[in-house]
Amino acid sequence: MAQEVGVRNIGELKQFGNDLKRLSEQLAGAFHAAENKMHHVCDGWNDNVNIKFMNEFQKDVKEIDKIAAHMQEFSKFIGKSCDILEMYQNNRF
Numbered sequence: 674m675a676q677e678v679g680v681r682n683i684g685e686l687k688q689f690g691n692d693l694k695r696l697s698e699q700l701a702g703a704f705h706a707a708e709n710k711m712h713h714v715c716d717g718w719n720d721n722v723n724i725k726f727m728n729e730f731q732k733d734v735k736e737i738d739k740i741a742a743h744m745q746e747f748s749k750f751i752g753k754s755c756d757i758l759e760m761y762q763n764n765r766f
Contacts, residue, residue: 683758690751697744704737 680686711730715723 680758683755683762686751687755690748690755693744693751694748697741697748700744701738701741704734708734 708730711727715727
């Protein structure tokens with residue numbers, strides 16, 4: 674079945690899913706850390722430029738969170754697909 678659906682190496686696919694999960698966690702974590710620093714730094718910067726910057730950055734963080742969530746979902750999908758392929762492969766031999 675693995676070859677029938679175009680998967681040459683289930684282990685590599687599974688590793689990609691794990692890498693994708695880790696990347697999404699790192700991406701979201703880095704942006705939230707930057708957001709926290711921004712709030713700390715911007716406490717003493719009160720003008721229109723700061724307000725615009727903060728609003729734009731927070732909007733971007735929300736977009737990153739959406740992207741990270743999609744990456745997590747895809748990672749889970751890959752993991753489940755690999756589990757099914759491995760079960761099929763193990764039962765076939």
